[in-house]
Amino acid sequence: MTTPRPAQARLALLACILASSLVGMDSLMTTVALSSIAETLDVGMSAQQWVLAAFLVTLGSLLLVGGALGDVYGRWRVFRWGTAAFGLAAAICALAPNAPTLIAGRMVQGAAAALLLPNVLAVLTSMFSGEARSKAIGSWSAWSGLSVIAGPPVGGLVISLVSWPGVYWLEVPLALSVLALIVKADPRTDDRGRGRVDLVGALLAVPAIGGVAFYLIQGASLGWSSPGALAALGAGIGCGVVFLWWERRTTDPLLPLTLFRIRDFTVINIVTFILYGGLISCGTYTVLFLQDFRGYPPAVAGLVSAIPIIVLFASSSRFGALADRYGARLFIGGGAIVAGLGILILLLVGSEADLYTVVIPSTLVHGIGLSMLVAPLTAGVMSSVDEERTGAASGVNNAVARIGSMLAIAVVGLLISAQFSTNVDEQLARLDPGPELKTAVAAAAEQPLAGSLPADATDAQRDAVEPLLRDASLDAxxxxxxxxxxxxxxxxxxxxxxMRRPPRRLSAEGTLGCPITGVRIHRDEPAISPLRRAPADLLPDAANPG
Incomplete structure (x- = not known):
């Protein structure tokens, strides 16, 4: 095997930083862009949900496949495929004339990210060794983290100046830059293996997750008992059952189910599923509320959504050190509760200006809770299993976080729409509105957090119902x-x-893994990193807690 030249290694590090930043910034900028997308394409909340869910469905389903493909076909080759596909999908999103095209582009982006992310760290570990490897991983995590912090405000600024397609056009030259660096840095060694890719599992996982997501997002508009909705739900559940059956019998499973025999591993993944669902849905709907209901520009909403990330980046290692002293369980559990209480501060929001008195304090408390839990959570995942299975454990935990986020976005959106419609229907029953007003109100229900009628509504209609619409949006x-x-x-x-005491101990302070950096590897255990089968990668969406 040819030893990489120092110049190649430096270029590889830069390529990995830019690639991780590209995916991390995309997720955060897209969230900030949702209001602009809805206004430009004239779509409702269900389409906004799909813009996020489409990405998470393919990413969560195929994340483990990307690492396996890197094992079989070569990490550099799959890294290049993922980067090229991500840039092409970004161009499709930027040019999308309607919501279906945009959603299709987001699905391709998610699949491309599933190829790219697992192989980023694998490339780094192949180009560096010993102390240089630890330094390279540290540089990668730090610079990737800083770019994630920049994502929401940069996205908000671009949207304010150019509109939402500018977010995706920004990604195209970044992807081309990564491709150019890959061409220069690739040592042209044969890093292919003899493993096998569980394509059957991958083909079952996508419809299993997507079918349930379709039912949750579209069920209200189609009718919960309509043939289309029930068919999607049945297909999702059926594919899920077959997926579990297949994973139990195949010799090279996409999802190693034996890991779930370990109590702490199972508990941590249940916690991840629930926790990330709450955090990511909070980030999504708080940004929508700030723009749609309160009328803040995208730049302001982006800055606010970056606050928890900044707090996390500044204080995560300090809490990791405390967790090493007093135990991870206390800080994971306590941090989750603090983050939840931070979210609950948003109950104090009203119809008046309360950005500085409610929203920002909420994000600060939220960020403190997040800082308390992320490093111990990563160390907990890694220490709950034997060392040779840490790669598989981290990959499963990443996929669980994505799927939990996607399902929570769907469920919370459903609750918002249902609560809004219930409140409005109760109030309208007292007004006896005419057919034109009912039509206008039905159109307003497409954006339940906006609290306003469509632009073509008359002044009389606004005077009659907009106060009750705003009350309904606030309550939702x-x-x-x-x-x-x-x-x-x-x-x-x-x-x-x-959660119990883990069978082996890892330092949370020294653990680089957390949602903002996404490095699922311990500084002192470089042997973990080659386990690309279950990837060590970014969790960009988890860095968008509010």
């Missing part, structure tokens, strides 16, 4: 806050009750 958002904060608090309670 508060209902969502209770659910999102409750999920985080529940995750904390499950941790405190269910």
């Amino acid at each position: 958002f508060r209902t969502a806050v209770v659910v999102m904060g409750g999920l985080a608090v529940l995750a904390g309670a499950v941790t405190l009750v269910g």
Whole structure:
């Protein structure tokens, strides 16, 4: 095997930093862009949900496949495929004339990210060794983290100046730059292996997750008992059952189910599923609320959503050191509860300006809770299994976080729409509105957090119903806050009750893994990193807690 030249190694490090930043910034900028997308493409909340869910469905389903493909076909080759596909999909999103095209582009982006992310760290570990490897991983995690912090405000600024397609056009030259660096840095060695890719598992996982997501997002508009909705739900559940059956019998499973025989591993993944559902849905719907209901520009919403990430980046290692001293269980459980209480502060929002008195304090408390739990959570995942299975454990935990986020976005959106419609229907029953007003109100229900009628409504119609629409939107958002904060608090309670002392100990302070950096590897254990089968990768969406 040819030893990489120092110049090649430096270029590889830069390529990995830019690639991780590309995916991390995309997720955060897209969240900030949702209001602009809805306004430009004239779509409702269900389409906004799909813009996020489409990405998470393919990413969560195929994340483990990307690492396996790197094992079989070569990490550099799959890294290049993922980067090229991500840039092409970004161009499709930027040019999308309608919501279906945009959603299709987001699905391709998710699949491309599933190829790219697992192989980023594998490339780094192949180009560096010993102390240089630890330094390279540290540089990668730090610079990737800083770029994630920049994602929301940069996205908000681009949207304010150019509109939402500018977010995706920004990604195209970044992807081309990564491709150019890959061409220069690739040592042209044959790093292919003899493993096998569980394509059957991958083909079953996508419809299993996507079918359930379709039912949750589209069920209200199609009718919960309509043939189309029930067919999607049945297909999702059926594929899920077959997927579990297949994974039990195949010799090279996509999802190693034997890991779930380990109590702490199972508990931590349950906690991850619940917790990330609350955190990511909070980030999504708080940004929508700030723009749609309160009328803040995308740049302001982006800056606010970056606050928890900044707090996390500044203080995560300090809490990791405390967790090493007093135990990970206390800090994972306590951090989740603190984050949940931070979310619940949003119950104090009203119709008046309360950005500085409610929203920003909420994000600060939220960020402190996140800082308390992320490093111990990563160390907990890694220490719950034997060393040779840490790669598989981290990959499963990453996929669980994505799927939990996607399902929570769907469920919370459903609750917002249902609560809004219930409140409006109760109020309209007292007004006896005419058919034109009913039509206008039905159109307003497509954006339940906006609290306003469509632009073509008359002044008389606005005077008649907009006050009650704003009350209904505010009540719907508060209902969502209770659910999102409750999920985080529940995750904390499950941790405190269910988690035991891990069989082996890893330092949370020295663990680089957390949602903002996404490095699922311990500084002092470089032998973990080649286990690309279950990837060591970014968790970009988890860095968008509010």
